Amino acid sequence: MSCTWALIANPSAGCGRPRRLVEACVAGLQSTGLGVDLSWSTGPGHATRLANEAVESGTSGIIIAGGDGTISEVLQAPLPPDLPIGLLPCGSGNDLARSLGIARGRRAIDVILAGHGRQLDLGQCGHRRFATVAACGLDAAVSEAKLTGHAALPGTAGYVWATLRTLARHQPTRLRMTGDFGTIQMSTWLVATANTSCYGGGVRIAPNAQPNDGLFDVVIVDGALSHSAALTLLPRTLFGRHLPHPAIRVERTPWLQIEPIDSDQQILHADGERLGHAPATLCMQPGALRILTPRPADR
CATH class of the missing domain: 3.40.50.10330 (Probable inorganic polyphosphate/atp-NAD kinase; domain 1)
Incomplete structure (x- = not known):
């Protein structure tokens, strides 16, 4: 054949x-x-x-x-x-x-x-699968703005422009997050559940995430951060240098339950598309996809 x-x-x-x-x-x-x-x-x-x-x-x-x-x-x-x-x-x-x-x-x-192939983990939310980062909060609002045509520029420039426009009117959201780390309940600017390191056209939100370790890197930005402080954090995020900031928390888990506290639902985005709404549970599917990649020596 x-x-x-x-x-x-x-x-x-x-x-x-x-x-x-x-x-x-x-x-x-x-x-x-x-x-x-x-x-x-x-x-x-x-x-x-x-x-x-x-x-x-x-x-x-x-x-x-x-x-x-x-x-x-x-x-x-x-x-x-x-x-x-x-x-x-x-x-x-x-x-x-x-x-x-x-x-x-x-x-x-x-x-x-x-x-040359390697096995890649995938995330799942309900019946939908995703490969990169599931976003909740500010980053989901930014992705929604791009998806609905409110950010005309492509790639990272479009993400930055949409973030600046969205940040001015966005407010932190109180969420309850449960995973292998236990339960966290706090006000958040965003919760990025990362299988891979970047989203938004190259924004390195989770620089240490590995797509073959069976775990999400969950990046949480504390909602106690002021609008102006959040704005100054943005350039660091572009290059993955934001993790040492005291307002950033990172947890690693193969599953994550996200529950809004003060609202019925929060929109979720992943891979540049609408993923669903929280409350939701995100689960890792280890080795679910075989993808052709450069050999390590060629990268």
Whole structure:
């Protein structure tokens, strides 16, 4: 039986410019004797259906050309944990690829052709899975602003701009958080439940997070911090230098229950998409995804 890979591409990713990269990837795979089944997604949820169809057809692997949102859609399909997944990062954020050391452009194609795979943990909230960071509080509000078109700039610049706009009107939220560490009840600016190190187009919210250790790094920013102090903390967060700050608390746990104290619900975001609402329980799925990454010596 011939070896055929499914290539699921989002034509809107990266301001609608992934086609040249996709064509180069198809040519590269075909030059090695592999077959390629290329499909372009046409709207929300379509990438999930395409991934479902690829799995049902017995595909040898799936390549995702797009950003974190496209990856998120594919993750909602029932992917076998040993099915190789390749990434062609061409979105506005590309946080999963960045965390795994996968560069943009033709170097991403080289990673796929090399075929070096590693198992990656995934988070789960209800029936939805996520790969990077689940956000609650200020960072979820920022992600919502970007998702609804209130932050026109891409990547980190868009995240910073949306944060500045959102911070001015955002108020801390009292939450109850329970995990292997016990129960914490406090006012918070944000709670970032991290499988990987960054979100928001490169913001290193959890610089020590490892996507294969079976644990979330839960980063909590104390709500007692003033608006002005929170603003001065932002530049440190961009480079992962915020953890020594006394208002930052980090806990490590394979599961986390988040409960709002003063409101019925709090929106949750992950991978640049709406994940659900708290109260919710986030659980780690160790080794749930096999992903093609650079070899350690190549990173």
